[in-house]
Amino acid sequence: MSADPQDSVQEAAPAYRVIGTRPIRQDGLDKVTGRAVFGADVRLPETLYGAVLRSPHAHARLLSIDTRQAEALPGVKAVVTAADLPAITLEGDWGDNLRYQSQNTLAADKVLYYGHAVAAVAAVSPHIASEALRSIQVVYDPLPAALDVRQAMREDAPILLDTLRTDSLGQRGNQPTNVASHARFERGDLEQGFAQAALVVEREFETATVHPGYIEPQNASAIYQSNGQVTIWCSTQAAFGIRDDVANVLQIPVGQICVIPTEIGGGFGGKNSAYLEPLAALLSKKSGGRPVKMAMNYSEVLAATGPTSASYIHVKVGVDRDGLITAAQATLVYAAGAYPGSPLWGGMPAIFGAYRVDNLRVDGYDVVVNRPRSGSLRAPGAANAVFASETVMDEICEKLGMDVLEFRRLNGVRQGDRRSDGVPLPRIGFHEALQAARQHPHYTAPLGGPHRGRGVACAYWGNHGGKSSATASVHADGSVSLLEGSVDVSGTRTSLAMQLAETLGIPLEAIHPRVADTNAVAYTEGSYGSRTTFATGWVVYELGQKLIALLSERAAILWETSPDQVQFAEGVFSHKGGEKRLAFKELAARLDETGSPLMASVSLAAGGAGPAFAVHLVDVEVDPETGKVQILRYTAVQDAGQAIHPGLVEGQIQGGVAQGIGWALHEGYVYDEAGRLLNANLLDYRLPTCLDVPAIEPVIVEMPNPRHPYGVRGVGEIPIIPPPAAIANAIARAVGVRLTQLPMSPGRVLAARLARDA
Amino acid sequence: MQEFDYVRVQSVQEAVALLAGEENRARILCGGTDLLVQLREGQRQARLLVDIKTIPELNQLHYDPVNGLTLGAAVSCLRLCQDETARQLYPGLVEAASLIGSVQIQGRASVGGNVCNASPAADSIPALIVHRAVCRLVGPGGERQAAIEQFCCAPGKTILQRGEILVSLHLPPPPPGFGAGYLRFTPRNEMDIAVVGAGAAVILAEDQQTIRWARLALGAVAPTPLWVEAAGDFLAGRAADAENVQQAARLARQAARPIRDVRGEAAQRSQLVEVLARRALETAIQRARAAVH
């Protein structure tokens, strides 16, 4: 077998001036001084405070809502219920979608989960608003609830949505059901593949509902003017997404709505869709156009905004004597929450995404249950899927006595191999990452004590491109203001400004980046899918090229020549074959002589997002008597493509791993039998503290993405995927038990250990 | 948050008068780290908060070799944990106080408040039990004393009568050969509530091998913090060896009446009781031996 990495040609890295450095991010100063304006920091004169009444039942018919007492309370300015929302008459799937969104904003006939919004009020103080909520009388007719997927799939399960019919591989069912859809990836001959196997491992897994857990709760301030114009300030990853959601729920044209994204206190996928925004707008309208400010408390965040799906997963993998995978099969059943739309689209490609599998079948089921509507969480649907597949792979290695990295070297995908959905892979850095992991001192370091184990897990994540827009203006002092449509969730103002500075050959300090509101820039998808530095970065590159072309024209005017006689390199315009030269800054100062100021805009839909691969190593120590798992060391190797700002990339890796550690060990929704969420607070929904997370060492491997002008690949999502599997594998090696449930709480580890000894 | 009035008082008498007069709708505000959360969530009601932090008597923290430690009910966990004498002589209590919440919480929360909140999982109470603390209570009818193990009667309920307040806790001076420790089990390493807590104290004879006296107390495994008398009785007069310690831990497990809740399963708690009781005793014995030297 040939040496790795062999199938990608190593090119000399281009010499960049700005890219690859670690400047201080431009938004940093405001954030360390407390001046940065986050959503709940927006202060408008005459502001009213909004609050939401939520269902105490997991499933109930709404018989009546009496708001008269609340309306009569002094200081209360508006009360709204679903009756205030316009009916959505559109037919078909899209119409259903809009109705679901409307009903998730305010429940209409039924409440479908504990925490489902039922009514909202606006009052002169937050205290009066919450008093008003207490005086609203709601009559519920409680119904039996279906809390998990297996319950919801039973014949006699209570039905959540009367009109729902299963979409099974394109065929529409005709029975009421909780199974919204069934999708499949398939290739080769599964039976034959398993027949060829010398070893088959088959396991079942269950994972809990977990939440993105951003520290800043959802918030929104809105003004609905009498002329129909709506202005919304909010913390969101997707200003245009919020605009569209509000337009859909309130049934008004998008042109009437301007969303002004504020600084955002974390999102991780959870702040892509609207919850409070339409309510704040509606309350403002009803109170005569006064600004209405709303902010959730943390119980509302956990109970009512999108967590990611709980899941049931079945995995079966066969390998031949040499450890080569002969067949792989998985069934993923994801809890969508109250309305269809679990992240199967993320889990299905990810589950075997790192492996070359000729005989493959992956089935996915999207099932509605009486829990909050699921949303995105960093590489949606992937970490739980990969927890299942990577622990099976590890068990195979253990049974074969095979080195876990050698197993990946043997079976890991390479350029040209097909993804699970059939699309061939472009140039990727998986094997480079594997080699970096193998060479890292962590891989061979002694464990140094009893009850310790080392785990490894790998992951593939597709990343996303999509639509982005930006505008740049050149100023007389040589500075450039950059107005871009991507909300900055991770320092992207800086990584975008760096790409523009690189393109224009000017210092980073000369660029002033700003996130634009939805009236100031063309449509831009949200900051999700690890897309911003890639797609908006590409926009910014094109924008730089456009500015250079326009500036070349201006230089041509000054030099009385034609633009094609002007060339540009390293920040300087020069006359071909002549002496004349003007640095960017000098030319900017003379724009007036050339007729007019100068600006440019670029929009594009970026394809070619390069897939990301990660290899994680973790050492744990397990207290055999209590089941507590302590993480001793963590190394995360990742192909990041060209790292624009390595410090920011490291931050993404460390943050993603920490989130994955929480998912692995601590986090999970706990419901009682009636479907009430018991741990809707940050005491019992346990985000890792700094004592629970070790120093995480990021190792960046840079395999540039050939489709991007600067070689960028998405980096933000993939780090969350391997930790649950890597930690499970480490626990298995430490104390000899394989855990098949997330979280791997001390109670579960202890029970598994005791069960094995018994 | 529900509406209430606030008054700051300067003396125990003033506090008692206000609390007695307010028909059960007045509550004591000390550090507020439990009370404000409970009021906000509607778990407790109040029309008047009586802030007792400023009463000098409630802020005493002093030690003398005859009477031991006087710990005013309003002394913050932080202040207690930074007190050198307390750290040396009452390690079990200081350990427990250092586990109550974050640094932020510790700066506000008082041991007295932790006791009066009467959570079954309160960290300070098992530690106070093994340190043989006595509560000094003052109410409209005068003053009385109660052993800490008698103070809680149900989750969130204490023996305090209407108008009565906890003024101070009194811990006898540790005799020669004394050692104590408290530990708890939580899934996270901080910012958590005990799934099980265990405090232990021993007095070793001069031979350093024989246990003269021992106390073991548990948190989060019964409606109130639990003093396991059987474990102490068993250990008294026995050798401080692994076998006896293990047996005492088993007795603790038998005494525990754990339930299942959001923080843990009953069976898991039973397992943990035995482990933690053993470890707490081991620490106490180790400290007793170190103290004799």
Place this chain on the structure above:
Amino acid sequence: MNSKPYAKKVQVQAQINGEPVEFLCEPRQTLLEVLRESLGLTGAKEGCSNGNCGACSVLLDGVLVNACLVLAVEIQDKRVLTIEGLAPREGLHPLQEEFLRQGAVQCGFCTPGMILSAKALLDHNPHPGESEIRRWLAGNLCRCTGYEKIVRAVQAAAERLSQQEAAVEVKP
């Protein structure tokens, strides 16, 4: 003593960020609410409102507290330091500078609370080890950074502060 029960609003005098401040508040209003909504000091953040996240951390008479668990009326005659009052007139506090330099800020929502917790720690112990830093920051949740760069920033700031101190000592 207060003779009129259930008074609507109470007058409070205190010192905030070195300035004398007087405000009216309801007894049920927390310090956090008054800072943010009445006084316009929005640097302290509201995360959990229950003492579990530390985003609202401020110093009260030099003691680190969660502003969501302090009533505004309780700060009568006390000193409050919020993130807005940390930097000297010129430039930044070394903690602020190191948070920037070490990349300890991601979304920045936890940052004000983190910096104030770190300040409380360095006031208490100018030379903390890594485990002490982690213990002091355990009451401040950060979901973005994985904490590593934050710990680094505190270490670096501690070093710079002690160098500054040494420099002062050397001066005659």
